Amino acid sequence: MKLATCAQIREAETRAIDAGVSAYTLMETAASGIADAIIQQTDARNEEIFCIAYIGKGNNAGDALSVLRRLMAHGWNVHIRAAYSAEDMEGLCQLQWEKFHDAEASTLTTELDVTAEPTLLRRKLADIPRMPIVILDGLLGSGVDGPLKPAIAELVQEINELRRTCSNATVWAIDIPTGVHPDTGEIGENAVQADYTAAIGCIKPGLIADTATSHVGRLVPVPLNDLDIQPEYSDEVIDSPMLSRLLVRRPYELYKNKAGRVAVIAGSIGMLGAAQLCTEAALRAGVGLVVLYCLPETYPLLAARVSPEIMVKQVQTYKNIDEDDAQALLIGPGLGQLDNANQLALHALVSCFDGTVVLDADGINLAAERSWRFEKNHILTPHPGEMRRLLPSAGMNTPRKELVNSFLYNHDATLVLKGARTIIGQRRQGMLYNSTGGPSMAKGGQGDVLAGICAGLAAQGMMPRDAAALAVYLCGRASELAVSRGCSGHERALTAGDTLRHLGAAMQSTADLCY
Ligand SMILES: NC(=O)C1=CN([C@@H]2O[C@H](COP(=O)(O)OP(=O)(O)OC[C@H]3O[C@@H](n4cnc5c(N)ncnc54)[C@H](O)[C@@H]3O)[C@@H](O)[C@H]2O)[C@@H](O)CC1
Numbered sequence: 001m002k003l004a005t006c007a008q009i010r011e012a013e014t015r016a017i018d019a020g021v022s023a024y025t026l027m028e029t030a031a032s033g034i035a036d037a038i039i040q041q042t043d044a045r046n047e048e049i050f051c052i053a054y055i056g057k058g059n060n061a062g063d064a065l066s067v068l069r070r071l072m073a074h075g076w077n078v079h080i081r082a083a084y085s086a087e088d089m090e091g092l093c094q095l096q097w098e099k100f101h102d103a104e105a106s107t108l109t110t111e112l113d114v115t116a117e118p119t120l121l122r123r124k125l126a127d128i129p130r131m132p133i134v135i136l137d138g139l140l141g142s143g144v145d146g147p148l149k150p151a152i153a154e155l156v157q158e159i160n161e162l163r164r165t166c167s168n169a170t171v172w173a174i175d176i177p178t179g180v181h182p183d184t185g186e187i188g189e190n191a192v193q194a195d196y197t198a199a200i201g202c203i204k205p206g207l208i209a210d211t212a213t214s215h216v217g218r219l220v221p222v223p224l225n226d227l228d229i230q231p232e233y234s235d236e237v238i239d240s241p242m243l244s245r246l247l248v249r250r251p252y253e254l255y256k257n258k259a260g261r262v263a264v265i266a267g268s269i270g271m272l273g274a275a276q277l278c279t280e281a282a283l284r285a286g287v288g289l290v291v292l293y294c295l296p297e298t299y300p301l302l303a304a305r306v307s308p309e310i311m312v313k314q315v316q317t318y319k320n321i322d323e324d325d326a327q328a329l330l331i332g333p334g335l336g337q338l339d340n341a342n343q344l345a346l347h348a349l350v351s352c353f354d355g356t357v358v359l360d361a362d363g364i365n366l367a368a369e370r371s372w373r374f375e376k377n378h379i380l381t382p383h384p385g386e387m388r389r390l391l392p393s394a395g396m397n398t399p400r401k402e403l404v405n406s407f408l409y410n411h412d413a414t415l416v417l418k419g420a421r422t423i424i425g426q427r428r429q430g431m432l433y434n435s436t437g438g439p440s441m442a443k444g445g446q447g448d449v450l451a452g453i454c455a456g457l458a459a460q461g462m463m464p465r466d467a468a469a470l471a472v473y474l475c476g477r478a479s480e481l482a483v484s485r486g487c488s489g490h491e492r493a494l495t496a497g498d499t500l501r502h503l504g505a506a507m508q509s510t511a512d513l514c515y
């Protein structure tokens with residue numbers, strides 16, 4: 001999904017309305033997408049769900065009320081906390097309030113809590129049986145102007161307090177977390193801490209600012225096709241509509257020698273698992289053949305350990321690798337320190353390799369130490385520490401986008417700067433920001449899986465930037481599915497192996513255009 005400022009989205013809205021689309025239709029389309037996204041992402045498991053909408057008085061509140069009406073129709077228990085009384089609501093918000101009331105006539109759980117003390121709400125929450133709570137932040141959206149007024153600021157605090165104290169509460173910000181500046185990402189004195197932010201029609205640039213990451217949480221792009229946004233940025237947030245074109249159906253006659261081959265140099269004593277994870281990840285990315293090259297000291301250990309589908313070849317030194325058939329070469333996961341001869345051999349191998357080279361972990365450390373030049377067919381997947389080794393002169397607080405730009409100034413490669421909201425950069429191309437994943441992935445082994453998938457996709461013919469974008473998105477999505485489908489149950493319990501085992505489900509969810 002493209003990036004656009006609040007002013008640009010307002011212009012697009014005016015153009016749409018001039019072309020005959022009503023503001024009400026835009027709101028209903030947005031709300032329908034957001035409600036679908038919430039239902040898709042909420043781990044229902046046949047439980048009842050309690051939803052509280054926090055509303056202001058503008059169109060952002062109108063969106064929240066329209067979403068709430070849909071969730072109520074879906075059988076959820078709903079409740080509203082409003083900053084203002086119904087008479088103060090603006091046009092479309094008031095209309096949505098009336099529609100909500102009409103729809104709600106046959107149910108009994110809703111009230112407009114304008115004056116109620118927060119303690120009443122807490123008592124009410126204590127009374128209801130333990131069930132998942134979804135909190136909607138519909139306080140303020142792109143119409144925000146200046147510091148939050150007290151009526152809004154108080155409810156922001158209440159949302160954050162509920163999130164902090166109720167382990168079963170999930171906060172969904174509608175369009176923007178209230179208190180985060182939509183265009184700059186500056187965080188106000190009070191700002192909602194969201195688990196998900198459903199971005200409507202475009203991504204406001206503030207949502208991908210480093211400062212805003214922990215307030216925005218998982219970005220959920222909700223398309224609004226009636227808006228013809230003309231962005232001045234070429235940067236984009238990766239979403240399933242962007243990637244589904246890459247997951248094409250395979251020809252029936254495909255066989256292993258035509259499905260790509262990856263050569264891997266990974267693993268050392270103490271880090272054998274990295275080789276196991278990255279080779280299996282390449283296989284699961286759909287590649288036909290994976291060959292792992294090992295030095296004599298690791299050969300017997302790795303040969304006994306990696307998946308049976310992997311070919312394991314022993315070489316006395318990396319100079320002896322003669323690999324003409326592979327379309328991708330992956331170097332680095334758990335590789336450890338090499339002697340000088342093997343370092344030189346790897347440089348020579350990379351320099352003459354025509355396919356895609358994926359460098360990760362110790363592969364990056366080696367390249368940084370030896371000041372390798374990176375070319376168009378190279379993908380590097382550094383975490384922030386490895387990035388600092390690639391750019392030793394960069395300041396500690398340099399924004400991540402600037403780090404990527406500094407690197408691309410000197411190198412023609414595709415750079416994947418890992419972290420919350422992984423960034424993918426390539427010269428003369430807009431930056432790509434990932435939307436999937438989360439803190440569940442903060443664990444060893446995830447990078448090995450990512451590197452293996454990158455190499456596996458590239459070996460199947462994907463361009464480096466496409467392979468990197470799809471790999472990053474799939475790893476995040478697979479991790480989310482592993483947590484929500486109960487394989488790891490709680491975000492803390494996820495392992496890289498769980499991510500790997502959910503790769504197929506993530507591919508299907510991406511092809512199905514899930515949020
Ligand atoms: N642009 C579009 O095409 C669409 C926008 N939609 C929604 O509309 C939202 C924008 O709606 P609005 O322009 O009505 O704006 P908001 O709903 O963000 O809020 C505007 C209201 O908040 C008040 N306000 C502004 N700054 C404040 C502050 N610091 N403290 C307290 N109150 C403050 C204003 O006086 C005004 O009453 C978007 O974020 C999105 O949720 C959707 O309905 C879909 C279509």
Ligand SMILES: [K+]
Pocket residue numbers: 060137138139140141173174175176177178
């Ligand atoms: K909001």
